[in-house]
Amino acid sequence: xxxxxxxGGLVAIGAGLAVGLAGLGTGIAEGPIGAAAVGAIAEDEKLxxxxxxxxxxxxxxxxxxxxxxxxxxxxx
Amino acid sequence: xxxxxxxxxxxxIGTRDRLPGTIDLLYSLENIHVVDFSEEEGFTxxxxxxxxxxxxxxxxxxRSIGKDLELDExxxxxxxxxxxxxxxLDKTLSDIESEIAMVVExxxxxxTRLTEAETYLKSLEAFKGIPLDLEMYRGYKNLEVFTGxxxxxxxxxxxxxxxxxxxxxxxxxxxxxxxxxxxxxxAEEVEKALIKAGFTDIPAPAGTGMPAxxxxxxxxxxxxLSKESEDxxxxxxxxxxxxxTYILASDEYLSIEVEKAELPLRMGATDHSFVLEAWVxxxxxxxxxxxxxxxxxxxxxxxxxxxxxxxxxxxxKAEGSxxxxxxxxxxxxxxxxxxxxxxLKHRKVADQFSFYxxxxxxxxxxxxxxxxxxxxxxxxxxxxxIGDVGYGxxxxxxxxLGLTRAKSKDWKGLSTILFYGGLVSMFLGxxxxxxxxxxxFTAIHSGESELSSVTYTWAGLLGIDxxxxxxxxxxxxxxxxxxxxxxxxxxxxxISVWIGFxxxxxxxxxxLYNVSLRHGLKAAIFEKFSWILILAGGALMLLVMVDVLILxxxxxxxxxxxxxxxxxxxxGLALALxxxxxxxxxxxxxxxxxxxxxxxxxxxxxxxxxxxxxxNYIAIGLIAPEGGIFLLVALLIFVVGHLMIFIxxxxxxxxxxxxxxxxxxxTKFFEGGGLEFNPLKIERKHTMxx
Numbered sequence: 001x002x003x004x005x006x007x008g009g010l011v012a013i014g015a016g017l018a019v020g021l022a023g024l025g026t027g028i029a030e031g032p033i034g035a036a037a038v039g040a041i042a043e044d045e046k047l048x049x050x051x052x053x054x055x056x057x058x059x060x061x062x063x064x065x066x067x068x069x070x071x072x073x074x075x076x
Numbered sequence: 077x078x079x080x081x082x083x084x085x086x087x088x089i090g091t092r093d094r095l096p097g098t099i100d101l102l103y104s105l106e107n108i109h110v111v112d113f114s115e116e117e118g119f120t121x122x123x124x125x126x127x128x129x130x131x132x133x134x135x136x137x138x139r140s141i142g143k144d145l146e147l148d149e150x151x152x153x154x155x156x157x158x159x160x161x162x163x164x165l166d167k168t169l170s171d172i173e174s175e176i177a178m179v180v181e182x183x184x185x186x187x188t189r190l191t192e193a194e195t196y197l198k199s200l201e202a203f204k205g206i207p208l209d210l211e212m213y214r215g216y217k218n219l220e221v222f223t224g225x226x227x228x229x230x231x232x233x234x235x236x237x238x239x240x241x242x243x244x245x246x247x248x249x250x251x252x253x254x255x256x257x258x259x260x261x262x263a264e265e266v267e268k269a270l271i272k273a274g275f276t277d278i279p280a281p282a283g284t285g286m287p288a289x290x291x292x293x294x295x296x297x298x299x300x301l302s303k304e305s306e307d308x309x310x311x312x313x314x315x316x317x318x319x320x321t322y323i324l325a326s327d328e329y330l331s332i333e334v335e336k337a338e339l340p341l342r343m344g345a346t347d348h349s350f351v352l353e354a355w356v357x358x359x360x361x362x363x364x365x366x367x368x369x370x371x372x373x374x375x376x377x378x379x380x381x382x383x384x385x386x387x388x389x390x391x392x393k394a395e396g397s398x399x400x401x402x403x404x405x406x407x408x409x410x411x412x413x414x415x416x417x418x419x420l421k422h423r424k425v426a427d428q429f430s431f432y433x434x435x436x437x438x439x440x441x442x443x444x445x446x447x448x449x450x451x452x453x454x455x456x457x458x459x460x461x462i463g464d465v466g467y468g469x470x471x472x473x474x475x476x477l478g479l480t481r482a483k484s485k486d487w488k489g490l491s492t493i494l495f496y497g498g499l500v501s502m503f504l505g506x507x508x509x510x511x512x513x514x515x516x517f518t519a520i521h522s523g524e525s526e527l528s529s530v531t532y533t534w535a536g537l538l539g540i541d542x543x544x545x546x547x548x549x550x551x552x553x554x555x556x557x558x559x560x561x562x563x564x565x566x567x568x569x570x571i572s573v574w575i576g577f578x579x580x581x582x583x584x585x586x587x588l589y590n591v592s593l594r595h596g597l598k599a600a601i602f603e604k605f606s607w608i609l610i611l612a613g614g615a616l617m618l619l620v621m622v623d624v625l626i627l628x629x630x631x632x633x634x635x636x637x638x639x640x641x642x643x644x645x646x647x648g649l650a651l652a653l654x655x656x657x658x659x660x661x662x663x664x665x666x667x668x669x670x671x672x673x674x675x676x677x678x679x680x681x682x683x684x685x686x687x688x689x690x691x692n693y694i695a696i697g698l699i700a701p702e703g704g705i706f707l708l709v710a711l712l713i714f715v716v717g718h719l720m721i722f723i724x725x726x727x728x729x730x731x732x733x734x735x736x737x738x739x740x741x742x743t744k745f746f747e748g749g750g751l752e753f754n755p756l757k758i759e760r761k762h763t764m765x766x
Contacts, residue, residue: 049436049748053739060669066679067672070569071625 015069022065029058078444079593080750081419082358084383085111088368089351090376096125098350099336101371105364106757109355109417113344122340122350131337134169135330141172142323144180145316149324155764156325165326172319179311186305190298197294202278203287205247206255210287213255213280220263222256227274230254237265253278324762332758339756355417355753358383384416386442388594416441419753425496426451428479431489436738437748443590446746450737453579457733458493459500460575461680463561464688466513467722468505471498493730509681510557513718514688517556518544521563530693537696561678561685568678570622576674577615579736580667583744584608590745602655607744609648610667616641670740676732684725691717 004012037051090098102108115121203210203223213221234242238258247253258266267275283290344351356364361380368376418441420430429451439445462468471494478491510517518535519528535542545553559568584607592600620638623629632638652660691713700710 046437049738052735053743056735056739060673063669063672063675066675070566070675 011072015072018065018068018072019062020065022062022068025065026058026062029061030055033058078448079386080439080441080445081421081753082383083355083416083419083441083753084358084361085353085355085381086361086364087351087353087379087381088376089349089379090372091349092345094372094375095340095350097371098352098376099125099339101367102339102352102354103336103756103758105360105367106755107356107360107364108756109753110339110342110756111353111355111415112342113351113353116344119344119346119351122343122345124340125337128334128337131330131333134165135327135334137169137173138323138327138330141176141319142327144176145312145319145323147316147320147323152320152324152762154321155760155762156321158329158763158765161322161326161329161763165329168322169326172323176312176315179308179315183305183308183312186301186308190301190305193294193298193301196281196283197291197298199281200287200291200294202247202251202253203255203280204291205249205251205253206245207248207286207288208245208255209285210280210282210290211284216260218260219257220260220266221280222254222258222266222270222275222277223280224254224275224277226252226254226270226276230256230270230273230275233269233272234258234266237269238262242266321762328760328762332760353381357419384441386593387596388442415751417753418750420445420447422447428488428492429454431485431492432734432737435489436742436746438750438752440747440750442594443747443750444586444745446586446737446742449582449586449741453582453741454493454733454737455496455500457677457736458497458729459502459504460572460677461729461733462497462501462684462725463504463509463681464511464514464684465502465505466511466718467725468498468501468503470722471495471501471726474498493734494726497729497733506556507554508558509561510555511561511685514685514692514721516560518542520544520557520560530697531689532692532696561681562689565678565682568681569675572674572677573618573671574615575677576671576740577611577618579674579741580611580670580744581608583741584611587745590747602651606648606651606655606660607667609644610652610664613641613644613646613648614667614671616644673740674736676736680725680728680732683728684721687721687724688718691721 034055037047037055040047040051088098102110113119113121202225213223231244234244234256241259241262243257245255256266256270340350342352365378368378418438420427420433420439422430422445426447430445430447432450432454433439433445433447459468462471475491475493475495475498478487479495482488482491505511510520512534515537516531516533519531519533521528533542542556544557545555547554561568584604588600588604588608591603616637620631620635620641624631649660649664652663656663695710695714695717699706699713
């Protein structure tokens with residue numbers, strides 16, 4: 001459909017890896033925090049807010065991945 | 077308006093004979109947050125009113141009746157007047173009690189007999205196949221009886237031990253049950269042989285008669301009993317229906333009586349007087365004193381103890397006693413304001429959003445109530461992420477249904493964001509993105525894009541002419557859509573970063589106000605103004621970076637933007653370093669990641685739009701042109717696909733937009749942990765006052 005040069009293809013793969021691997025990392029980090037958070041909320045519902053904040057902290061990682069992908073895409 | 081209601085502490089003193097009247101008035105005002113009395117010299121804790129014990133006694137009776145009837149509060153909405161309950165309580169209560177006692181007793185007796193019979197029948201089960209009287213299994217001097225299940229035939233093993241000196245009975249059916257009669261002297265050896273055959277002991281039940289006969293009699297009895305106890309249950313159900321309203325109403329009435337009568341436990345008392353401390357909203361103080369003087373004249377004395385200030389009193393640091401590195405006294409001591417209850421004041425819309433504030437924590441007395449900021453930003457972010465007229469409309473309808481129908485607090489909270497978020501989605505979907513179910517009204521970028529071969533417009537699909545520019549306001553054209561979620565990604569990312577700057581700036585400014593309220597302006601400048609400068613400098617730096625990195629310009633160190641940015645960044649950082657030390661360096665990347673975090677607004681919109689494009693192309697581009705039955709298939713794919721996107725959108729847009737409030741915005745200014753204003757108040761569900 002669209003002609004892509006080898007370089008362009010590599011950039012696309014790189015961008016995909018950046019988001020994908022960063023997402024994986026976030027998932028690995030977020031899982032146990034989420035499990036602990038659910039446990040804490042089950043004990044005391046008031047902890048919902050704090051639990052949510054702790055749970056989403058690793059999301060920064062995937063956002064950095066996203067930024068890298070965007071930079072790659074914009075630069076090339 | 078942004079701060080919680082100002083509170084005052086009052087002292088109410090009166091004589092004992094005025095106590096019941098005072099309690100009634102306190103409850104009816106609905107604005108009195110009672111402070112538990114701590115014992116002081118000359119005062120003891122109050123004792124409950126005499127009516128408490130009688131009411132508790134009746135309540136106990138009533139609850140036990142309710143339990144016997146298996147009464148459930150749900151589904152009963154009838155109300156009784158308080159007066160009626162009050163007048164008939166004693167008589168009706170004993171009537172119901174005697175009416176129910178008989179039924180409950182017979183039900184319990186039948187239930188007990190039923191369980192007994194069932195257990196006995198079960199123990200007989202194995203013996204039914206052997207034609208021996210139950211008496212035969214017991215009472216021998218020289219014989220030992222083994223009864224039980226075996227896995228393999230035990231007879232050869234037993235024969236080895238005893239020769240022919242035994243008697244064995246087998247179940248005439250196909251179970252492996254045996255009854256074995258052997259001489260007592262050889263019992264041990266036989267048992268060993270039996271164990272080899274996989275023997276499990278089943279003791280013979282007590283009683284006399286042939287097991288099969290007993291069992292059939294029992295079965296009859298059980299069926300009669302269970303029929304009878306069913307009848308009793310029906311009768312109980314009838315009684316439950318008949319008395320439910322009355323029981324629930326008098327339960328409520330008595331609970332209220334008990335609660336009122338026990339209020340003195342939270343007061344101080346002397347032999348002839350009582351004293352009560354409470355928080356009230358300062359604005360209500362006048363009307364509260366007026367209600368008291370209207371009702372009691374001069375008999376009750378009310379004094380305003382203090383009107384709570386917002387500023388926190390600093391505990392003077394004990395000089396020399398606090399070593400470096402140890403938490404200072406200020407940090408350890410509980411701030412005075414924590415015990416001041418917090419009453420939020422909102423208008424209607426913001427009040428609906430306070431659910432989301434309370435999900436995190438109740439605001440403190442001396443900080444801005446974040447609900448207003450939440451009310452403004454939350455639906456807008458939600459709308460930006462959805463940005464589609466079609467989904468927006470469905471969200472709005474669902475939200476409206478929820479707001480008008482739902483009873484639980486949680487569903488109401490969810491409906492709030494669906495309704496307002498849906499409205500914003502529709503608005504933005506119409507004017508900013510020009511999207512209806514992922515299909516643009518008219519092409520926003522006509523012809524020039526790579527995607528044009530797989531995208532559709534409503535104008536094209538329906539074959540009608542939809543004007544792209546609706547009208548002009550001055551020179552500004554009002555269009556059906558300015559940006560395409562898939563083709564203007566760079567621009568939208570850029571915009572979302574700017575939204576982030578604005579959002580964070582609001583958070584920091586609110587933080588500045590909070591800190592200055594609590595600790596004075598100087599602390600606020602060091603703590604928050606530093607970060608405002610850094611954020612503003614960062615925003616200018618973004619402009620420079622976009623120019624250099626994306627548009628390919630040269631970095632001009634003399635450009636006013638670059639110099640301006642540094643002029644903000646450097647003093648900001650310096651202030652932060654003075655205030656927080658090395659921690660500021662760590663917080664700097666955090667602020668950066670905060671800003672970048674807002675790109676999720678675009679990312680989510682984009683992903684939804686991408687999925688919609690795929691489903692639309694499959695349905696409209698690939699399947700529908702085949703015609704005939706395929707039109708139906710296409711419609712099915714269209715509906716299922718969009719339903720999926722809709723649900724994903726609800727989850728991701730809802731969670732991500734609330735997260736941006738909680739994590740990015742709230743952490744800039746919100747502490748929370750305030751005590752909720754909890755006034756004396758009576759809620760009636762099953763009774764009503766005249």
